[in-house]
Amino acid sequence: MKIVTSPAKLMNVENSTDLLRSTSPKFIDEAAFIQTYLKEKSPKYLSELMEISPKLADENWERNQKWKAKPTSKESAPALLAFTGEVYRGLDAKTLDKSAVDYLQKNYRMLSGLYGLLKPSDKVMLYRLEMGRHFEFDQYKNLYEFWREKITAQLNSEMKKGEILLHLASNEYGKVIDRKKLNHTVIDFEFYELREGKLKTIVVYTKHARGLVVRFCAENNAQTLEDVKAFNYEGYRIDEDQSTDTKLVFTR
Template structure:
């Protein structure tokens, strides 16, 4: 079983761990190629591309100038600990034990606009480049054109026969995986809050729940879909009526 999530815009490279030996991302040369184009883009371009404030654009322009493929320990952090958005608050990797971290190193991958696909231990520097932005470089109209084949092939090579892929990524990121060429069944997820008898989606809770599922799988050494269906953190329960063979629905 493999699990994938999106990355996060929020990052902190001061976060680290003694439980993982850091590694170099598989697609570091591809990341360096993207950065070689990104580095020459002005703060104004970055602001328009990512729809961010001038202050954030300046900050990310500086990050692009400092980025390098072989950063020092001080300049980088393992991916699972570097991202700090809502998914990663749910995952809360820094409080996991060695067995749980080992489980995630084997089974968990993070999609990335810059790095393609990351293992928990892969060293990343501060960056911002969302997969869905129309960043054009060389002959590519966007990042999907650059990454889809590479990411899908890598997932295929890492997964064993009959393994399933748990999709806990956002729509923006899962689009980079070519489901027709992926030789494995993908299981999607929905999370709902029950308000006045109706099911409601609240984005921030959905993001948090995705991280909670990753944590649950790690802490319970989940190996089968039935193991995942037992997810019950923070009041969530499987809704068998709404779930299907390829989608698990949890409500609370």
């Protein structure tokens, strides 16, 4: 079983752990290639591309200038701890024990607009480059065009026959995986909150729940779809009536 999530805009490279031996991302050369184009972009361009304030654009322009393929430990953090958005608050990796972290190192991958596909131990620097932004570079119209074949082939190479892929990424990031060329069944997820007798999707809770599922799998050594169906953190329960062979629906 493999699990994928999106990265997060919020990052912190001051986090560290003794449970992971740092590694270099599989696609570090590709990331460096993208950065040669990003470094040339002005703060104004970054502000318009990412729809962010001039202050944030200046900050990310500085990040691009400082970025390097082989950062020191002080300049980087393992991907598992570097992202700090809502998914990663649900995952709360810094409180996991060694066996759970080992499980994630084997089974868990993070999609990234800059790095492509990350293992928990891969060293990353501060960056911001969302997969869905209209970033044109070299002969590529966007990041999907650059990454889709590479990421899909890498997942195929890492997965054994019969393994399933738990798709806990957003639609924006999930689109980078070519399902027609992926030789494995993809399992999608939906999370609903019961409010005044009606089931509602609340984005922030959905993001948090995605991280909770990753944590649940790690803490319970989930190996099969049946194992995943037992997910019950923070009041969630499987809705068998709404779930299908390729989609798990959880409500609370």
